[in-house]
Amino acid sequence: MNDIRPLLEIQNLAITITVAREPRLLVRDVSLSVQAGQALGVVGESGSGKSLTAKAVMRLLPDRSQVGGRVLVDGRDVLSLARKDLARLRRREIAMIHQDPRSAMNPVRTIGDFLSEGVRDRPADERRQLAVDALAEVGIPDADRRFAQYPHQLSGGLLQRVMIAGVLMPGPRLILADEPTTALDVTTQSEVMAVLSDLQHRRGVGMVFITHDLDLAAAVTDNLGVMYAGSIVEIGPTASVQTAPLHPYTVALMTSRPSTTNVEPLKTIPGRPVAAYEVGAGCSFAPRCPFAQALCREEAPELQHIGDHKVACHRAKELAGHIEEKLEVLS
Amino acid sequence: MNTTILEVGDVSKVFHVKRAGIVDDLVAVDGVSFSIEQGRCLAIVGESGSGKSTIARMVAGLEKPTTGTIVVGGKPRGQLPWPRADRRTFARQVQMVFQDPNSSLNPSQTIEDSLLEVLRFHHPERDGSWRQKRISELLEQVGLHERHRAVRPRRLSGGEKQRAAISRALAAEPQLLILDEAVSALDVSVQALVLNLLTELRSRLGLTYLFISHDLGVVRQVSDDAIVMRQGVVVERGATQAILDDPEHEYTRALQDAVPRPGWKPARRAL
Amino acid sequence: MTDIAVAPRRRTLGLGRLASVDPIFAVALAVIGLLVLLAVVGPLLCPYGPDDVDILNANQPPSAVHWFGTDALGRDVFTRIVYGARLSLLGPAIVTVVATVSGTALAITGAWRGGLLDRAMVRVLDVVFAFPALLFAVLAVAVLGTGLVAPTIALSIAYIPYITRFLRSVAIGQRNLPYIDSAELLGFPSMHVARRHLLPNIRLFIIAQATLTFGYALIDLAAISFIGLGVQPPAAEWGLMVGDGAAALLNGYPWEVAAAGAFIVIVVVAFNIVGERLTALAEARA
Numbered sequence: 001m002n003d004i005r006p007l008l009e010i011q012n013l014a015i016t017i018t019v020a021r022e023p024r025l026l027v028r029d030v031s032l033s034v035q036a037g038q039a040l041g042v043v044g045e046s047g048s049g050k051s052l053t054a055k056a057v058m059r060l061l062p063d064r065s066q067v068g069g070r071v072l073v074d075g076r077d078v079l080s081l082a083r084k085d086l087a088r089l090r091r092r093e094i095a096m097i098h099q100d101p102r103s104a105m106n107p108v109r110t111i112g113d114f115l116s117e118g119v120r121d122r123p124a125d126e127r128r129q130l131a132v133d134a135l136a137e138v139g140i141p142d143a144d145r146r147f148a149q150y151p152h153q154l155s156g157g158l159l160q161r162v163m164i165a166g167v168l169m170p171g172p173r174l175i176l177a178d179e180p181t182t183a184l185d186v187t188t189q190s191e192v193m194a195v196l197s198d199l200q201h202r203r204g205v206g207m208v209f210i211t212h213d214l215d216l217a218a219a220v221t222d223n224l225g226v227m228y229a230g231s232i233v234e235i236g237p238t239a240s241v242q243t244a245p246l247h248p249y250t251v252a253l254m255t256s257r258p259s260t261t262n263v264e265p266l267k268t269i270p271g272r273p274v275a276a277y278e279v280g281a282g283c284s285f286a287p288r289c290p291f292a293q294a295l296c297r298e299e300a301p302e303l304q305h306i307g308d309h310k311v312a313c314h315r316a317k318e319l320a321g322h323i324e325e326k327l328e329v330l331s
Numbered sequence: 332m333n334t335t336i337l338e339v340g341d342v343s344k345v346f347h348v349k350r351a352g353i354v355d356d357l358v359a360v361d362g363v364s365f366s367i368e369q370g371r372c373l374a375i376v377g378e379s380g381s382g383k384s385t386i387a388r389m390v391a392g393l394e395k396p397t398t399g400t401i402v403v404g405g406k407p408r409g410q411l412p413w414p415r416a417d418r419r420t421f422a423r424q425v426q427m428v429f430q431d432p433n434s435s436l437n438p439s440q441t442i443e444d445s446l447l448e449v450l451r452f453h454h455p456e457r458d459g460s461w462r463q464k465r466i467s468e469l470l471e472q473v474g475l476h477e478r479h480r481a482v483r484p485r486r487l488s489g490g491e492k493q494r495a496a497i498s499r500a501l502a503a504e505p506q507l508l509i510l511d512e513a514v515s516a517l518d519v520s521v522q523a524l525v526l527n528l529l530t531e532l533r534s535r536l537g538l539t540y541l542f543i544s545h546d547l548g549v550v551r552q553v554s555d556d557a558i559v560m561r562q563g564v565v566v567e568r569g570a571t572q573a574i575l576d577d578p579e580h581e582y583t584r585a586l587q588d589a590v591p592r593p594g595w596k597p598a599r600r601a602l
Numbered sequence: 603m604t605d606i607a608v609a610p611r612r613r614t615l616g617l618g619r620l621a622s623v624d625p626i627f628a629v630a631l632a633v634i635g636l637l638v639l640l641a642v643v644g645p646l647l648c649p650y651g652p653d654d655v656d657i658l659n660a661n662q663p664p665s666a667v668h669w670f671g672t673d674a675l676g677r678d679v680f681t682r683i684v685y686g687a688r689l690s691l692l693g694p695a696i697v698t699v700v701a702t703v704s705g706t707a708l709a710i711t712g713a714w715r716g717g718l719l720d721r722a723m724v725r726v727l728d729v730v731f732a733f734p735a736l737l738f739a740v741l742a743v744a745v746l747g748t749g750l751v752a753p754t755i756a757l758s759i760a761y762i763p764y765i766t767r768f769l770r771s772v773a774i775g776q777r778n779l780p781y782i783d784s785a786e787l788l789g790f791p792s793m794h795v796a797r798r799h800l801l802p803n804i805r806l807f808i809i810a811q812a813t814l815t816f817g818y819a820l821i822d823l824a825a826i827s828f829i830g831l832g833v834q835p836p837a838a839e840w841g842l843m844v845g846d847g848a849a850a851l852l853n854g855y856p857w858e859v860a861a862a863g864a865f866i867v868i869v870v871v872a873f874n875i876v877g878e879r880l881t882a883l884a885e886a887r888a
Contacts, residue, residue, distance in 0.1 A: 046518050139599065186378065186546075186547075186589045186590060188378075190589040190597045191599055193597035194596075194598055194599035195599060197597060212518065215593060215595060216591040218591075218593070219591055219595050243593070253520065255523075256519050256520045256522070256523035257519055257523075257548060258526065258546075258549050258553075259592065260547040260548045260551055260587060261575070261592075262551075266523040268524050270524070272488045272489070272490055272518070273518050273520060273521070392787070393783055412786075412792060418791070421789065422788050425787070426788070434780050434781060435780040435781050435784060436784075437802075437803070438803055438887075439802040448790070448798070499784070499788075500784075503789070
């Protein structure tokens with residue numbers, strides 16, 4: 001077992017955002033950790049709080065928010081860092097890749113300008129070489145031509161690769177990828193994910209990969225966590241979460257997805273995904289869960305170990321391995 | 332007896348784009364033909380720039396084809412704006428459900444009013460009590476409840492908004508229903524519910540669908556036949572299951588290969 | 603994908619809620635309310651008439667008998683302010699109604715029809731834009747004579763391009779949304795769609811524009827009266843009072859100018875705040 005301190009450790013994170021004078025709990029007691037060189041997938045739908053959790057790692061939260069818990073990057077709590085240290089963290093140690101590269105890049109600056117932003121403190125010729133190398137790493141060979149181009153001249157997929165190159169240039173140790181391919185065509189998505197995963201492994205950096213697509217996350221991560229209504233409902237090694245899911249929500253996510261290889265009636269669950277503040281007492285998933293019992297509605301389950309992963313479900317042990325067939329019967 | 336509901340004959344659409352003073356021709360759709368029989372669902376699959384949405388808009392009448400013919404239920408389809416005498420006829424031919432649940436319903440209209448509006452226009456001969464019954468029927472069909480009647484769209488979830496949009500389209504009793512990426516903006520679990528609904532509605536009411544999507548899994552789930560488009564041209568066509576199980580064109584194969592599934596790994600292609 | 607956690611279910615953020623969340627907005631609304639009240643029932647509070655001349659008590663400072671003091675002719679300033687409210691508000695009200703209704707109609711027509719009609723309309727508006735509104739008003743007075751009528755007509759026309767330009771772009775934004783396409787596909791006639799679908803969804807913008815227009819009109823009309831081309835003495839009107847009181851001001855009696863000027867500023871600021879907040883609310887909802 002690893003006694004090495006994790007690169008990223010989130011402990012009991014809770015985020016409340018005030019909207020029109022009303023506090024709204026959006027992330028409820030999230031704890032997770034990422035080792036150096038490992039990738040953690042965080043999967044969830046609307047309201048799950050997955051994006052906010054990632055933003056908290058860089059303290060990129062709106063002004064009207066209250067944050068509880070600790071976010072430790074290399075042992076230092078990001079939430080209580082001084083401004084200067086926080087700036088350094090954001091510039092050098094953690095890289096964030098957003099869903100829409102166009103909104104993260106200044107449209108009137110060239111690609112070359114963008115790439116040199118993160119390494120401003122290096123001498124000019126070193127900067128240029130770093131940029132050429134970075135572009136080559138993401139599969140863009142004609143660097144000189146690209147340096148002179150503007151964002152609007154590049155396609156979405158190409159721009160996202162440039163984004164990846166740019167944020168990795170300062171040599172960060174942790175990547176936060178927030179739905180980086182959601183806005184891309186599926187063929188482009190495959191290419192960009194290949195580039196990202198490749199880079200992550202080659203450089204040995206840690207990654208938190210946020211997405212609504214469970215199969216996509218499973219393809220590029222070592223560990224996988226599923227979030228619902230602001231908390232983690234299941235988390236563990238990717239292979240076992242994907243092949244032997246223990247939480248009814250995880251199973252439902254997988255069975256809701258139509259496959260490209262066969263047609264069956266989709267086993268679905270009623271209702272819609274909710275946010276943390278919309279949840280009453282008891283398990284947040286209980287109102288939609290076909291297996292909910294009295295205990296589920298009264299008491300919120302804690303994450304407990306079952307096999308090699310952790311699940312937050314009172315009936316996990318009892319239902320293990322049989323959820324899908326039971327869902328089929330109930331649908 | 333099967334009748335052909337939609338017949339698209341060699342349709343093209345060229346946009347004249349002015350860029351820095353020069354007029355450029357953008358061929359969005361290039362010589363596309365296909366047809367749909369009564370009660371069937373044809374999917375148009377493609378990525379961005381394939382022209383699938385442009386075709387949908389032309390069949391609906393929101394865009395005018397540059398060349399080619401569009402015939403619905405044996406009658407040629409006209410583009411908006413329609414002459415007064417033809418409005419009801421054309422509305423009864425084709426209706427459409429759009430992608431974005433947040434902008435496809437009038438924000439200041441309650442669900443009930445939006446349905447009443449359609450019923451009043453299309454059935455002026457009927458009375459108020461018939462309309463109320465019909466509204467209940469329409470809501471029930473799409474899985475909405477009485478409590479959704481007097482509500483404005485902003486109070487509804489994404490899935491509920493799409494259901495409301497479907498019910499309004501069905502209120503006009505169209506021969507053909509176009510679904511333009513109608514489930515793409517929904518969460519996975521909600522998407523499954525709406526897909527099940529669409530499948531059930533088609534068999535229950537004998538509807539005919541033209542289903543536009545970039546998502547192969549969704550397309551397989553919901554359609555009988557499919558055409559695959561790339562940059563304005565049809566590259567493959569046939570029964571959906573056949574195309575996806577045994578793609579002939581390399582583009583179709585590339586699309587299949589790129590869809591994440593258990594055991595899948597992203598593949599890097601040289602630029 | 604709608605991330606409902608970050609953009610939570612919006613409840614009807616009506617004016618009442620906005621007022622409770624935004625104190626400045628609430629104050630501005632209250633000022634406007636008080637003003638309307640003043641114009642309507644104010645005269646009941648005044649022991650004097652607006653034309654009661656009392657030369658012996660000219661230029662008196664504010665006191666218990668004359669709350670805002672007296673002017674050069676001994677008239678009670680407070681009373682003249684109150685009576686002046688009616689005239690000072692009437693002109694802007696007419697300008698606002700005429701300009702807003704015309705501006706809205708033109709905006710929707712242009713946005714809806716598009717094409718040559720729209721482009722031609724924009725060009726015509728550009729020409730009208732070139733005329734500063736005040737200059738237009740002065741010209742109107744030169745042609746039609748002094749008083750409230752000429753400047754009111756002139757400003758009603760001069761403000762139309764501002765309103766049309768703003769509302770047209772809002773309408774164009776709405777017009778391209780799928781729910782308008784839907785309405786057309788359902789077979790509804792153009793006029794019906796423009797009236798029942800487009801118009802209600804830009805209503806808040808229209809109200810916001812009207813509010814701002816009222817403020818501009820008030821200032822412009824007061825300015826016209828100030829330079830003597832608008833309302834004529836002995837009528838009570840705030841702009842006129844500022845003009846009248848100028849001589850007294852130079853002699854060390856500032857109360858008439860101060861009172862009339864303050865009322866103009868406060869009222870215009872209040873309308874500006876309300877108009878600006880409503881615009882922000884409309885944009886947030888869109």
